[in-house]
Amino acid sequence: MSALFCDIRHEVKDLFDRMDQAYETAAAGYGFVCSGCADNCCLTRFYHHTLIEFCYLHSGFADLAPERQASIRDEAAAVTAAVAKDEALGRMPHAMCPLNTGGRCVLYAYRPMICRLHGIPHTFVHPIQGKIFGPGCHEFDNRCGTAGGHPLDRTLFYREMARIEQRFRQRAGVTEKIKKTVAQMLAAAGERLS
Numbered sequence: 220m221s222a223l224f225c226d227i228r229h230e231v232k233d234l235f236d237r238m239d240q241a242y243e244t245a246a247a248g249y250g251f252v253c254s255g256c257a258d259n260c261c262l263t264r265f266y267h268h269t270l271i272e273f274c275y276l277h278s279g280f281a282d283l284a285p286e287r288q289a290s291i292r293d294e295a296a297a298v299t300a301a302v303a304k305d306e307a308l309g310r311m312p313h314a315m316c317p318l319n320t321g322g323r324c325v326l327y328a329y330r331p332m333i334c335r336l337h338g339i340p341h342t343f344v345h346p347i348q349g350k351i352f353g354p355g356c357h358e359f360d361n362r363c364g365t366a367g368g369h370p371l372d373r374t375l376f377y378r379e380m381a382r383i384e385q386r387f388r389q390r391a392g393v394t395e396k397i398k399k400t401v402a403q404m405l406a407a408a409g410e411r412l413s
Contacts, residue, residue, distance in 0.1 A: 221274070221277075221278070223387065223390050223391050224271075224274040224275075224278065224387070226390075227271070227383060227386070227387055228274075228275070228278060230383055231271050231275050231383060232275075234376065234379055234380060234383065235275075235332070235335060237376070238332065238335045238336060238376050239335055241371055241376070242335060242336055242339065242371060245339055245341075245368065245369060245370070245371040246338070246339050248367075248368035248369055249339060249340075249355075249359070249363045249367075249368035250363060250368075251338070251339060251355070251359055251362060251363050251368075253338050253358075256356075256358040257358075258356075258357055258358060259315070259319070259322075260334075260337050260338065260356065261315055261316040261318075261319040261324070262313055262314065262315055262316075263337075264302065264312050264314075264400055265331075265333045265334070265337070265400065265401075266398045266399065266400060267331045267332070267333065267397070267398075267399055267400070267401070267404065268396070268397055268398055269332075269380060269384045269397065270384060270387060270388055270391070270393055270397055271380070271383055271384050271387055272331040272332060273397060273399065273404055274387075275329055275331075276326060276329050276330070276331060276401065276404055276405075277404070278329065279326040279328060279329030280326060280329070280405065283325070283326075287325075291317055291318065291325065291405055292405060292406060294317035294402075295317040295401075295402040295403070295404075295405035295406040296402075296406045297317075298314045298315070298316070298317050298402040298406075299400070299402045299403050299406045301314050302314055302400070302402070314402070316401050316402065317401070317402050317405055318330075318401060318405070330401075331401065332376070332380060334401075336371065336373060336376075337356060338355060338356045338358070338359055339355050339356075339359055339368075339370070339371055340352070340353065340354055340355045340359070340368070340370040340371070341353045341370050341371040341372070341373050342370045342371075342372050342373070342374070343372065343373040343374045343377055344374045352370065353370075
């Protein structure tokens, strides 16, 4: 599958670069800078649903030194187990992403979509439900409240991501759904999706 992913890797990088730029522009419109937050979003359990995010994260992971990979895989397995235990006990999981080292993401350039777009108010047009508005994170509300600015419109990004994902899945012959956290993706490093 990695050879197939090489064919579209540049498209994913280009899409993510445009997401980053749009996020920065929208955040600047509110005067919001994402840093120094006690409720770090790297502690939030986000599920990622695309094969291209899985492969893109793994393409960056593959560039790390083998010792670093092993360390991250071990941490990812520990985080995955801790989250599963919390869920089994009916508690809200609160575990740091295994890629966060000293407050920085080790694979920042390869992070999934929600890690790029979370935090500021956003909109998107759902094909059935119409226009949907999403608020900023708690820290955004504390710092910016109802400050002027324009919500980040995620619609075109979602559509392009879906197009790339569909094309890649067709080429790879993969039909199974994905619902994994970053920790689960990394704990599965080396595993193959069908």
